[in-house]
Amino acid sequence: MVTGVDFLPGEYWKRRASQRDQFYLLAIGGALILLLLGSIGHETRKTGLIRQQLRSVDNEYQSVLDQMADVQRLEERQAPLAFNARFYALLRAHPSLSRVLAASAASCPPRLTLNTISVRGIHIADAEQKKSRGGPAEPAVAASAAAARREQLDRFAKEREHTRFTLHIVGVAETDLDVVSFVDRLERSECVTDLTFNVSEDSSSRTSELRKFTIQCRLTKVL
Amino acid sequence: MAANSRRNTLILVATMLVTVVLYVLLYWMPHNRQMARMQADIVDKRLKIDEQRLKLAQLPALHSDLALLETINRQMTERVPESINVREFVAAIYEMGERRGVSITSVTPQIATHLVTFQQQPVTLTLGGRFHAIVELLHELETTEHLVELTDIEVKPTAKPGETQGSLEVKVDVRLFARPIKPRLLSQTND
Numbered sequence: 426m427v428t429g430v431d432f433l434p435g436e437y438w439k440r441r442a443s444q445r446d447q448f449y450l451l452a453i454g455g456a457l458i459l460l461l462l463g464s465i466g467h468e469t470r471k472t473g474l475i476r477q478q479l480r481s482v483d484n485e486y487q488s489v490l491d492q493m494a495d496v497q498r499l500e501e502r503q504a505p506l507a508f509n510a511r512f513y514a515l516l517r518a519h520p521s522l523s524r525v526l527a528a529s530a531a532s533c534p535p536r537l538t539l540n541t542i543s544v545r546g547i548h549i550a551d552a553e554q555k556k557s558r559g560g561p562a563e564p565a566v567a568a569s570a571a572a573a574r575r576e577q578l579d580r581f582a583k584e585r586e587h588t589r590f591t592l593h594i595v596g597v598a599e600t601d602l603d604v605v606s607f608v609d610r611l612e613r614s615e616c617v618t619d620l621t622f623n624v625s626e627d628s629s630s631r632t633s634e635l636r637k638f639t640i641q642c643r644l645t646k647v648l
Numbered sequence: 649m650a651a652n653s654r655r656n657t658l659i660l661v662a663t664m665l666v667t668v669v670l671y672v673l674l675y676w677m678p679h680n681r682q683m684a685r686m687q688a689d690i691v692d693k694r695l696k697i698d699e700q701r702l703k704l705a706q707l708p709a710l711h712s713d714l715a716l717l718e719t720i721n722r723q724m725t726e727r728v729p730e731s732i733n734v735r736e737f738v739a740a741i742y743e744m745g746e747r748r749g750v751s752i753t754s755v756t757p758q759i760a761t762h763l764v765t766f767q768q769q770p771v772t773l774t775l776g777g778r779f780h781a782i783v784e785l786l787h788e789l790e791t792t793e794h795l796v797e798l799t800d801i802e803v804k805p806t807a808k809p810g811e812t813q814g815s816l817e818v819k820v821d822v823r824l825f826a827r828p829i830k831p832r833l834l835s836q837t838n839d
Contacts, residue, residue: 443653450660457664461671468679475686482693489700496703499710506717512764513724516825522798523786530779542803577764 512578515585520644525592525616532610537603539596546588590644592617597635604638617642727795732760732769732826740792741773750777750785765828775818776806782818789822797823
C-alpha cells in the first residue's frame with residue numbers, strides 16, 4: 426500500500442539544492458578565473474612573440490640603416506662630382522665655330538665671294554623672360570651654399586639652352602643661281618638650320634652686274 | 649537559509665562581474681592598446697625597411713655612376729686648369745700662329761669673372777692671315793689641351809693696303825676657364 430508520506434524532510438532537499446547551486450556558481454567562478462588566467466597567459470605569450478618580432482625588425486632596421494649610411498656616404502661623395510660633371514657637360518655642349526667656318530668655305534661655289542662671315546651667340550630667352558615675369562627677376566634667396574651653387578648651375582644651364590648661335594654671311598655672286606647653289610650646299614652641310622637669305626643688286630659695283638647677298642642661319646646644337 | 653544562499657550567490661556573481669570588468673579595464677584594454685602600438689611599429693618599420701632596401705638596390709648603380717663621374721671629373725681636371733694663365737695662353741696662340749702663318753694682331757684680356765663656381769676669362773683676339781690657316785688655328789684652339797670656348801667670330805677682308813690678296817682679319821672672342829679655388833688654397837695664399 427502506497428502512502429503519500431514523505432520519508433525525507435523537505436528542509437534537507439532545499440539545503441541540498443542550495444548547496445548544489447552554490448557549487449555550480451563556485452565552479453562557474455572557478456572556470457571564469459581559469460579563463461581569465463588562461464587569457465592572461467595567452468596575451469602574455471602573444472606579447473612576448475610581438476616583442477620578439479619587434480626586436481628582430483629593430484635589428485633588421487638597424488642593419489639596413491647601417492647599409493644606408495654607406496649609400497649616403499656615396500651620395501655625398503657623388504654630389505660635388507655630379508655638379509662638376511654637369512658643368513663640364515654644359516661647357517662642352519657648344520658648337521664648333523671653326524667647323525662652321527670651314528663648312529661655309531667648303532660650300533662656296535667658284536663664282537661667289539664671301540665678304541664677311543660672323544658667328545654670334547644670342548640669348549633668345551631674355552625678351553621672353555622679361556615678358557613673362559613683367560620685369561627683372563629678383564634673385565631667390567638660397568637656403569644654403571650648396572643650394573645657391575645648384576641654383577647658379579641651373580641658371581647657367583638655362584642660359585646655355587637659350588643661347589642660339591647665328592651665322593651671318595655677306596657676299597657677292599655673279600648670278601642668283603650661284604647664291605642658291607651656295608645656300609643649298611650650306612644646308613646640306615648639316616651645320617646650320619633655319620636658313621634665310623636675301624639677294625639684291627650690288628650697288629657698289631658699277632662695272633659688272635654683281636648680285637649682293639646676305640645669309641642668316643642658326644647653327645645646329647651639336648657640331 | 650534561502651536568504652543566506654541568495655546573498656552568497658549575489659556576492660559571487662557580483663565578484664565575478666567586478667573581476668571581469670577589472671580584467672577588461674585594467675588589463676585587456678591597455679594591453680591591447682600596447683599590442684596595437686607595437687604591431688603598428690612593426691608595420692611602420694617594415695615599410696621603412698622595404699623603402700631603404702629599394703634604395704639599397706641602387707647601390708651597384710650608384711657605384712657605377714660614381715666611377716663614371718670620377719672619369720668625367722678626371723677629364724675635366726685635365727682640360728680645365730686650376731688657374732687661368734693668360735700669359736701661357738698668349739704664348740700658345742703665338743706659337744700656333746707662327747706655325748700656321750697667322751699673325752696675331754692683338755690680344756685683349758677682359759676682366760675675369762665667376763661662372764657658377766668656376767672662373768672665366770674672356771679674351772678678344774685679332775688674327776690676320778689666310779682663311780684656311782685661320783680656320784685651322786681656330787680648330788686647334790677649340791681642341792687644345794685646356795678648354796677654350798669660342799663665343800663670337802667675325803671674318804672680314806683686310807682693309808690694310810699692301811697685304812696679300814685673300815688675307816683676312818678675324819676678330820675672335822674666346823673664354824678661358826679655371827676650376828674653383830678651394831678655401832684651403834685661399835687661406836694658404838692669404839697667409
